[in-house]
Amino acid sequence: MQLVVKALRPLSVPRCCLQFRANSTLVDGPPITETNRAETTMKRFWKTVGIENRNNGIAVTLDKRALKTPSGNTLLLPHNKRLVATLIASEWENQKTVLKPHALPMTSLASRAIDFFVEPDSRENVRQTLLEYLDTDTICFYQDYPEPLVAQQAAHWDPLYSWVEETFGAKIEKFTSILSNSQSEDSKKKLLVAIDGFNQWEMAALERAIHATKSFIIALALVKRRLTVEQASDAARVEVNSQIERWGEVEDTHDVDFHDIRRQLGSAATLLSNA
Numbered sequence: 001m002q003l004v005v006k007a008l009r010p011l012s013v014p015r016c017c018l019q020f021r022a023n024s025t026l027v028d029g030p031p032i033t034e035t036n037r038a039e040t041t042m043k044r045f046w047k048t049v050g051i052e053n054r055n056n057g058i059a060v061t062l063d064k065r066a067l068k069t070p071s072g073n074t075l076l077l078p079h080n081k082r083l084v085a086t087l088i089a090s091e092w093e094n095q096k097t098v099l100k101p102h103a104l105p106m107t108s109l110a111s112r113a114i115d116f117f118v119e120p121d122s123r124e125n126v127r128q129t130l131l132e133y134l135d136t137d138t139i140c141f142y143q144d145y146p147e148p149l150v151a152q153q154a155a156h157w158d159p160l161y162s163w164v165e166e167t168f169g170a171k172i173e174k175f176t177s178i179l180s181n182s183q184s185e186d187s188k189k190k191l192l193v194a195i196d197g198f199n200q201w202e203m204a205a206l207e208r209a210i211h212a213t214k215s216f217i218i219a220l221a222l223v224k225r226r227l228t229v230e231q232a233s234d235a236a237r238v239e240v241n242s243q244i245e246r247w248g249e250v251e252d253t254h255d256v257d258f259h260d261i262r263r264q265l266g267s268a269a270t271l272l273s274n275a
Helices: 015-023 034-041 079-093 105-116 120-136 147-156 158-168 185-196 200-213 216-223 229-236 238-247 254-272
Strands: 049-054 057-062
Touching: 049 079, 057 079, 079 105, 079 254, 105 120, 105 200, 105 254, 120 185, 120 200, 120 216, 147 158, 147 229, 147 238, 158 185, 158 216, 185 200, 185 216, 200 216, 200 229, 200 254, 216 229, 216 254, 229 238, 229 254
Parallel strands: none
Antiparallel strands: 049 057
């Protein structure tokens, strides 16, 4: 017996279904934005970068389309932050063939300010998380040996202790062990009050500086313009600088860390500028 196989006729799909399939997505995840698209493909897909003045701020554009944050918000900067907009545009213009996310520090920082520090709930959650750094703050761990380290601690950290107490009335404790340390609730409350009035840009700058220095106090001093980028970097690298002074620099380690922390702190300080 011969088996005969007949070709099946293709099913007829209603036009409305084709339209739905073409114009929608069923995949969960963040909104599809220029930033997310670039991070996914890791390739440059835009030809031109621009800056567009709008009534409510300044937008950076890729192929005349406004750049969006990873959460899908338009990356819109106040009119007094043209320098920030210019630097963001420069970051995207300097991406050649392959995208380098680490080369977008201003973009990621401005996006963070827009996505996380506008809504009260997310802002408060991050604020409480940042305050936890006080209990393990870089400048709280003093050592009494060797002498070069003791000298650097006194030069870079002691003035910050005095500044915090005189400016905010908060007394910061010094620790000699990394175990079971905690600043007083009174000091924490006073330093929370100190950042209560921070706008979204100041909060984003504070967060980045804290992550870069592992210090709430150094970051606060940078945002309050008590420290420059160079001074904040030196205060955060007291132990490393002491080691370099005694034993010399380890190539591709100390020098990389040096430039990385200054890049992070530099982006934070720039976000605060009104130019």
